[in-house]
Amino acid sequence: MGVRAAIRDLPASRIAEISALGMGDPAVIPLWYGEGDLPTPEFISGAATAALAAGHTFYTYKAGLPELRSIIAEYLTGLYARPTAAERIVVTSSGMTALMLVAQALVDPGDNVVIIAPVWPNIAAPVSIMGGEPRLVALDPLPGGGWRLDVERVFVACDARTRAIFVNSPSNPTGWVISGAEIEALLGFARRRGLWLIADEVYGRIVYGNRPAPSFLDRAPPEDRLIVVNSFSKNWAMTGWRLGWMTIPPDLLPVMEKLVEFNTSGSPTFLQHAGIVAIRDGEPFIARFVARCRAARDVAIDALQACRRVEVARPEGAFYAFFRVDGITDSVAFAKEALTRTKIGLAPGSAFGPMGEGSAPLLRPRPAACRRGGRPPAPAARLRRPRKAGCAGWVERQRNPSQWALMVGFAALNPPYERDARFNSRRSTRKRSRSASSAAMPRPPASAATPSVSAAHTSGVSRGLPRSSHQLSKGGPSCSRKCAIPPLPPAR
Ligand SMILES: Cc1ncc(COP(=O)(O)O)c(C=O)c1O
Numbered sequence: 001m002g003v004r005a006a007i008r009d010l011p012a013s014r015i016a017e018i019s020a021l022g023m024g025d026p027a028v029i030p031l032w033y034g035e036g037d038l039p040t041p042e043f044i045s046g047a048a049t050a051a052l053a054a055g056h057t058f059y060t061y062k063a064g065l066p067e068l069r070s071i072i073a074e075y076l077t078g079l080y081a082r083p084t085a086a087e088r089i090v091v092t093s094s095g096m097t098a099l100m101l102v103a104q105a106l107v108d109p110g111d112n113v114v115i116i117a118p119v120w121p122n123i124a125a126p127v128s129i130m131g132g133e134p135r136l137v138a139l140d141p142l143p144g145g146g147w148r149l150d151v152e153r154v155f156v157a158c159d160a161r162t163r164a165i166f167v168n169s170p171s172n173p174t175g176w177v178i179s180g181a182e183i184e185a186l187l188g189f190a191r192r193r194g195l196w197l198i199a200d201e202v203y204g205r206i207v208y209g210n211r212p213a214p215s216f217l218d219r220a221p222p223e224d225r226l227i228v229v230n231s232f233s234k235n236w237a238m239t240g241w242r243l244g245w246m247t248i249p250p251d252l253l254p255v256m257e258k259l260v261e262f263n264t265s266g267s268p269t270f271l272q273h274a275g276i277v278a279i280r281d282g283e284p285f286i287a288r289f290v291a292r293c294r295a296a297r298d299v300a301i302d303a304l305q306a307c308r309r310v311e312v313a314r315p316e317g318a319f320y321a322f323f324r325v326d327g328i329t330d331s332v333a334f335a336k337e338a339l340t341r342t343k344i345g346l347a348p349g350s351a352f353g354p355m356g357e358g359s360a361p362l363l364r365p366r367p368a369a370c371r372r373g374g375r376p377p378a379p380a381a382r383l384r385r386p387r388k389a390g391c392a393g394w395v396e397r398q399r400n401p402s403q404w405a406l407m408v409g410f411a412a413l414n415p416p417y418e419r420d421a422r423f424n425s426r427r428s429t430r431k432r433s434r435s436a437s438s439a440a441m442p443r444p445p446a447s448a449a450t451p452s453v454s455a456a457h458t459s460g461v462s463r464g465l466p467r468s469s470h471q472l473s474k475g476g477p478s479c480s481r482k483c484a485i486p487p488l489p490p491a492r
Helices: 014-022 042-053 066-079 095-106 121-129 151-157 180-193 250-263 269-281 283-305 331-342 378-384 391-397 426-440 467-473
Strands: 089-092 112-117 133-138 162-168 196-200 226-231 244-247 320-325 406-409
Touching: 014 331, 042 269, 066 089, 066 269, 089 095, 089 250, 095 121, 095 162, 095 196, 095 226, 095 244, 095 250, 112 121, 112 151, 121 133, 133 151, 151 180, 162 180, 180 196, 283 320
Parallel strands: 112 133, 112 162, 162 196, 196 226
Antiparallel strands: 089 244, 226 244, 320 406
């Protein structure tokens, strides 16, 4: 075909291989992608609409609107131990674009980047596109399903052609969270060897302990060769917007501005205006989203741990369950069969690196059900139902035990808020969020320009969610009595 070998040889996404099989089937519970099912809250969407109406539709600054860069810098300074200056922020058209720009800036053909894995496959691909070698160093799997980083093995993997070490924490797919001591060790090694450190912290706010995830921004001075990638996608339910940012050393700004110019020429102006509002007024939404993910995590992990042949630990961060299934050697075949037999969409472990083969797919949380006092949410029930069509029951019956690995994105399960009328308007969120549901939601912190918040669920119908979730949202027979979920108001 005449395309570059590096592009021709890029492997197709194994997650897409599975999702293509089930996309559009309303019976499928899709847990294969890195998103929940909440639409972007209204106060953010409304800000974008207002910015469009106000004529913010022109070319803009390559590094992003000064107001957006400033508020991101303030936000990071508030979160982490060291201050971050606005001059270090470059707004990008998604976290993914930031990863691509970083590879363009750092990787020559023949260079390698040492990447801590299992890892989201899109992190290695930009290195390959640039003609470099993504060199995966696996976390050590612990008995019971946890993960541990051996920094010495990262150091040993680095050679004269290594340009950077890549760390994603909290991790997609394992949920592993790096410690402060490990950050120090990696920073010290990178300084001594003149290497770059690339930290993907897009899940930095989605953690289940009492403290935020340790960040490289806690410990590195501005002049360190450190790039921290971030995104609006996860914290503010903005996956489809394609808006992100990176924090870079000040010297790198002219380089990144050049690259932005030749890639996107800047992120859409009206979206950046909404990004300002997301950061300024978004903390209550983030708090609710994390609480929702925590509940969903518990549902997913309880269900999985109830399976004899499944090994999984409760993840500390992000919204995935990366589990091993004894007896599974081909995670793609497993995920396909699970989809056919149980209608649950899982991501195959092998998509996340060779060490993911033999693990099971990721479960993402779907707003599912009432946990206490009610039935378990449908996906969890399907996973553990021992004899019927449940995935776990099916897992239990598999012969040929030997290995493991799969992933579930649990950001879409979500029990407690199912009981909350304010969150219980999935069916017609898009149609009526501006009126009824926004009126029922708490107001964001006082701000004249801020529209009201709506964090209602996405429609089970419009997103192809499980019928059982849809039933729940209607206060259907499975749930209305025990969980007191009020019926949905009629859609307009
Ligand atoms: C680890 C990680 N980094 C970066 C991204 C990119 O996010 P986005 O391109 O939506 O900003 C994702 C998305 O799933 C991710 O899981």
